[in-house]
Amino acid sequence: MLNRLVTLFALLLATTIIAQKKEIKVDQDRLEKRIFDLAEFGKQENGETERVAFSDADIEARNWVLQTMKDFGMEVTTDVAGNIIGVRKGTDASKKPISFGSHIDRVPNGGNYDGCVGSMAALEVIATLNNRKIKTKHPLEVIIFPNEEGGVMGSRAMSGNLTRAAFEVVNSTGYSMGEGIMRLGGDTTRITKAIRKKGDMAAFVELHIEQGGILEKENLDIGVVEGIVGLKWWDVTFTGFANHAGTTPMNARQDALLAAAKFIVAVNEVTNSFDGAQVGTVGQIKAEPGAPNVIPGKVVTSLEIRDLSSEVIEKVFQAIKARAQEIAEASNVSIEFHPLDTTAEPALTDPLVYKEIENSAKELGLTYKYMPSGAGHDAQDMARIAPTGMIFVPSKGGISHSPKEFTSAEDMANGANVLLNTILALDKKLD
Numbered sequence: 001m002l003n004r005l006v007t008l009f010a011l012l013l014a015t016t017i018i019a020q021k022k023e024i025k026v027d028q029d030r031l032e033k034r035i036f037d038l039a040e041f042g043k044q045e046n047g048e049t050e051r052v053a054f055s056d057a058d059i060e061a062r063n064w065v066l067q068t069m070k071d072f073g074m075e076v077t078t079d080v081a082g083n084i085i086g087v088r089k090g091t092d093a094s095k096k097p098i099s100f101g102s103h104i105d106r107v108p109n110g111g112n113y114d115g116c117v118g119s120m121a122a123l124e125v126i127a128t129l130n131n132r133k134i135k136t137k138h139p140l141e142v143i144i145f146p147n148e149e150g151g152v153m154g155s156r157a158m159s160g161n162l163t164r165a166a167f168e169v170v171n172s173t174g175y176s177m178g179e180g181i182m183r184l185g186g187d188t189t190r191i192t193k194a195i196r197k198k199g200d201m202a203a204f205v206e207l208h209i210e211q212g213g214i215l216e217k218e219n220l221d222i223g224v225v226e227g228i229v230g231l232k233w234w235d236v237t238f239t240g241f242a243n244h245a246g247t248t249p250m251n252a253r254q255d256a257l258l259a260a261a262k263f264i265v266a267v268n269e270v271t272n273s274f275d276g277a278q279v280g281t282v283g284q285i286k287a288e289p290g291a292p293n294v295i296p297g298k299v300v301t302s303l304e305i306r307d308l309s310s311e312v313i314e315k316v317f318q319a320i321k322a323r324a325q326e327i328a329e330a331s332n333v334s335i336e337f338h339p340l341d342t343t344a345e346p347a348l349t350d351p352l353v354y355k356e357i358e359n360s361a362k363e364l365g366l367t368y369k370y371m372p373s374g375a376g377h378d379a380q381d382m383a384r385i386a387p388t389g390m391i392f393v394p395s396k397g398g399i400s401h402s403p404k405e406f407t408s409a410e411d412m413a414n415g416a417n418v419l420l421n422t423i424l425a426l427d428k429k430l431d
Contacts, residue, residue: 111405213398242297
């Protein structure tokens with residue numbers, strides 16, 4: 001009888017603990033309000049928001065985030081790369097921080113959710129813990145990365161992967177990345193001071209909108225990101241011979257644009273010939289001299305290949321290159337591939353972190369699936385220096401980088417609750 005009572009008590013205690021854990025949830029309305037409040041910075045007469053990195057609106061929004069963190073009682077700094085870092089102290093000063101966050105800068109003519117959901121959810125996690133008077137052993141570090149859209153600037157600097165050549169890149173504000181860093185309160189002369197070493201963080205977690213339509217299509221709540229794809233870019237130059245369009249017979253032409261057109265079709269065919277989820281894209285084309293009555297003598301196209309495997313990217317590239325050579329020979333033109341300095345290596349997420357994301361989704365009664373991220377994120381560089389995980393929430397219609405971008409308040413709160421519970425679980429499990 002005594003053993004039976006002990007067993008019943010243990011079951012009751014376990015049920016109570018699980019119920020208490022499920023009760024730790026963010027305030028959905030408060031989270032949505034912060035998204036709307038953030039959208040006020042850079043709001044235009046048409047009701048849409050423009051907030052490209054380094055703009056006045058970006059600086060105003062960053063100051064608002066800084067003040068919000070201070071109001072939460074966090075220790076707030078801006079590092080030499082412009083990263084905003086807010087720290088909530090843990091009970092054990094010897095522990096490394098559990099870090100989480102995203103970005104608030106936007107592409108031109110973008111939406112209110114890309115990056116912003118993860119950033120505002122990070123603030124909401126801190127607010128929820130403060131309201132519930134919950135202490136963590138590890139310090140909690142909220143990071144708002146600058147200029148993610150213009151080259152994942154802050155996270156690249158933090159991972160030691162931001163080169164000085166990148167300082168010359170100019171965005172739509174007219175400021176270069178170097179000027180922008182200084183404008184945000186950073187210091188390009190001491191940029192290496194932003195670097196974090198492996199082991200400086202216990203873990204890093206980023207919540208983000210999916211920026212695709214898979215979760216919505218499959219009616220799922222959460223995406224557990226298994227890895228962020230790598231990408232490589234090339235400029236592909238076709239050189240033929242510019243000649244009169246009226247007097248040059250069809251069989252005597254060295255038409256660079258015709259060869260480029262066949263190449264574009266070949267990229268699609270070759271990429272699809274491989275098993276897997278790799279993607280190959282030609283998104284840009286420039287023909288010279290660009291007159292309607294002149295056969296194009298030179299054409300430059302872009303080529304981008306993405307996959308979770310560097311080996312797959314290389315295999316697809318070599319196959320495309322071989323087809324391109326065949327096209328060039330048949331078209332009597334030459335072809336050159338010029339690799340660009342925009343390479344991002346594939347980044348697999350950490351098994352411990354993604355398992356806790358999965359467990360948190362389960363405990364909250366949310367549906368989920370494992371999936372790759374086809375877009376680059378700050379988490380990609382953070383994975384170089386810390387065990388990293390990513391949480392996706394649905395994007396309405398799969399739309400992103402557009403004013404029509406939308407994620408519902410419920411979906412945002414679901415993601416924030418998974419983030420919150422993942423952090424609490426990691427706090428117990430990590431050293």
